[in-house]
Amino acid sequence: MKIKMESCGMSAIKYFVFLFNLIFAISGIGVIAAGAAILADIGDFSRFLEARILAPPIVLIVAGVIVFIIAFLGCYGAIKENYNMLIAFSVALLIILIIELAVGIAAAVFRNDFSNALMTSLQDSMKANTQTDKDAWNALQSRLECCGVESSKDWGKYSPGTELPYSCCKDSGPKDSCETYEVSKIHETGCFAALEIRVKSGATALIGVGIGIAFIEIAGIVLACLLASSIKRGDEDK
Template sequence: MGKINGCLKCLFIFFNVLFGIIGCVLVYGTIKATAFSLQMSAFGAPGLGWAWVFAIGVLGISSLGIYAGCSENTLALKIFAGFMVAGMVIMMIFGIIIVVGRNKLRDSFHASTEVKPFMEDQEMRSVINGLQESLHCCGVVSPKDWGSDIPASCECNPSGMGGLYGGRDSCISRPAGTTGPNQIYEQTCGDILLFFINLVCNITMGFCFGFAVTALLGLLVSLLMIHQVKRHDSAGGASYAMKSY
């Protein structure tokens, strides 16, 4: 018999194989996302360096866990436990950073001074025009983002159907002193974009905190396995069996 309880060892290896598969999927997804990121780099899209580090890290650590579980090597188990501690701390930090970044981004979306530079860029104006047509919204913070000339993409039909939330479009009169459609969408594009940002941030936070909890469990299991190996060695080679309750 081995130094580690058979059920615990199989469970440990199984979860590491599972995370190894997840690591392969993350590497594949990062490869696909890199091509898209290169196309969007002209618009200031962030790079995917950290995504590569995370994907390769998950794959590498899971491979180390599989080796440590199969070989029952104390040093490999200790290294794996160290990675679990580091991973747990990093995931918690990333989760907190995402929460803070989401709140700052939400505040900047509601500040007209932050929106003005985007509205002065012709490419961004074209992008926002496209969003207004597809999402049935007008302006980022308010229709006044367009100045005195409201574009035709803001035109609202009170009997129209569609938009992000479905149902009938909610229309208002265009601001006084402006030109353009008489009826425009009441919903702003900033509110809709914030909806998507909140959704992505919530999923990412759940991912980070979920990995932190998983890393904690991996740490506890690896410490238990190290204890079993040491107990086996100190007992002069006698196999260790967990107590049945």
Template sequence: MAVEGGMKCVKFLVFIFNFIFWVCGVALIAIGVYAQVALDKALVVSAASAAGTPVAILVLGVLIFFISFFGCCGAWKESYCMVTTFAVLLSIIFLAEIAAAIAGYVFKDKVRSVLEEGLWDAMRKYGEDEPLTEVVDELQRDFHCCGANNYTDWATIERFRANDTVPRSCCRVDTASCNVRPSPATVYEKGCLQSIEAWMKKNILIVAAVALGIAFFEILGIIFACCLMKGIRSGYEVM
């Protein structure tokens, strides 16, 4: 009876932790959507690889969402096959998260260079590509920035160097001549690269905290799932 009671407790814990995984999946989906919306302008002017990051978070959230539902069914029905599949899939996701974290740390400087390259490319095409021009203007207004590194970057673009101007989206106060002979008094001094990086560093702590919490619960879920697998395989009744 002691073993049976213990397995009942494990079954209950597996069910509870799967509910927590379900909540974590919803949280990741929300973070993915938020990142996609918040960084939409920056992602447009950067490479496709950078644009895929919020999508990857969203996909991971969807996977955890469905796997947790699968685990709940396995625990409730006491299915050895379903619980085993759940434990294997959760282990794979956990390992993939570790690999992604390592890759993110190793290639963090690459992300900066890709974003900077995208900003410069967008600046060179400013006025020629209308959708891209609108994105740059919105990016500069939203992040209160001008150019890639600072407002003087626009002086390297022929059409702006000739007139000693910058886009009006750089202006602190939008007036008819605010973008002529730009200075820190009339236009945003900081570059968009710096502003976007500051925004990302400010919000990365939230993502890291959520990721650590999810990883902790994943480990516990794998342990409890293995215990339940052992109990089911041993032929004990776990109601």
């Protein structure tokens, strides 16, 4: 009777692990989509962002791909009741969890000097005023409807003799400059504030997704270890 109950318990865990991994595979796709969406959103402004700002969504995409792959490893190990497969699955999840925690800690540490780094990057780009920088600024100002670092006056401050870019105008068109300094016709918001909000919004979304996937990974590790333990006990009793 006891053996039968243990068998039923192991069978229940097995199918629960299998179902969990199907959900886990779907969550992997969701993580990839979330990372890709955030990267696409802030990737257009990579000229002004340090590599470490772009790293978290890239890591999330990679983690999502790995999660999707190892979810099938967990499914196979559960259905076949393969002890080694389940242990490999648990170790793989643990490694991913550690990497995500490391990236999260690094992002939290960098968050303290993020604003200063962004401000310096924007100012340096405006001072350089190369064609690449001009194109990047026009794309930034057009998309976020902003002008200058903190205001339109920054163009005269950091890049003397430069005409106000056309993208500073609310009614911008295919021309080289804004051709006006009337406050009512120029974007009032500085690009530093607009870009900072955009990046922090993406970071908040990443943190939410990261925490959610971390809990799923912990649950997966526990369930896989329980099933592996049950399988090992069953093999020893034979």
